[in-house]
Amino acid sequence: MQTFTDQDIAAMDKLTRVQFATSLPGAKPISLIGTTDLAGQCNLAPFSSVLHLGSSPCLLGMVSRPDLVERHTLANLTEVRAWTINHLHPAILDAAHQCSARYPKDVSEFAATGLSAHFHPGFLAPFVAESRFRIGLELEDIIPIPANGTRLIVGRVVLVQVAEENMLDHGGIDLTGVDCLASTALDTYFQLRPLARLAHAMPGQDPQRI
């Protein structure tokens, strides 16, 4: 094993350090965050920091860095208090990655990449029509992370859209059925290959595959 210390990491050149640091979580989720301002100017941005915060109420979080691309997302969801999470599949990966380009605020990434906006009645933020697994959220909280000036955005899930055939009997969603992707570093994408489902673990019992 090679060991890197914090001094080794600090001594890396900037892009190497970013690729290294963004590899550390392992497999990351990757989705397109859809927002709009109150004038109807839409925005799409890829995020790889969406995480589960709670099931009752159903809460998800994501981290916004204080940079240009993500500021459009943060400004819009602060204004409208709603946003969407749109999971990727291979056919929309290139368009989704292109949404990470630094377009000016008056350019919609929908128009720039050819993805289509889909609106749900009564919900302001745009969904990606081509996504097979979409989530609508309302803003619950924005929590500052003092260590580096990032923010944890907390949302309450109010809409989930997925094909009925991709709902599993136990309540979960069939990620390989929707061909959901994973990511790592800044630029690397994976498909998922099912490995195992394991029964609820109990002390003194051997692990059981379902």
Add this chain to the structure above:
Amino acid sequence: MQTFTDQDIAAMDKLTRVQFATSLPGAKPISLIGTTDLAGQCNLAPFSSVLHLGSSPCLLGMVSRPDLVERHTLANLTEVRAWTINHLHPAILDAAHQCSARYPKDVSEFAATGLSAHFHPGFLAPFVAESRFRIGLELEDIIPIPANGTRLIVGRVVLVQVAEENMLDHGGIDLTGVDCLASTALDTYFQLRPLARLAHAMPGQDPQRI
């Protein structure tokens, strides 16, 4: 597409709702968090909420729920101010999942599951010897999430251990080389299949595969 509203989600029975809610982020990272108390009683717990917070300094976060299993982790890392992230591969998946069983605090999950503790000189928290990709962190902050009483634990990366052959030229780590896993819901695990690496996106340029 089937649409679930927040009322639909609230009406689900508890286990169904938890499986549903923990499916929403898509592919989640999964790793074993290694901690110890000051008396040397070690603990291992699987977490699927590790995320990148920043590269300079190199910061990772994870969410701790206020339940029994994760409280051992939270109590230990509050006491010792250090912990480890140990990525999984297929050969240690069953043992890692078994660490989610509710063992009493005086039982080490290392002893209960047969995984081996590995200590790095000068670093108190235990690594999992069998892991192929290990990270040591020092506590930076614990941030309350008022919406549901969970906490965001923020750590500064001080050690990373991975085989030299799994370091990529661009600085990232070869997740398929270490056979890193992804997870979803409470109980479902995936291997990663490489799909694409895409060049830095620029407005007006077509997406380019590397």
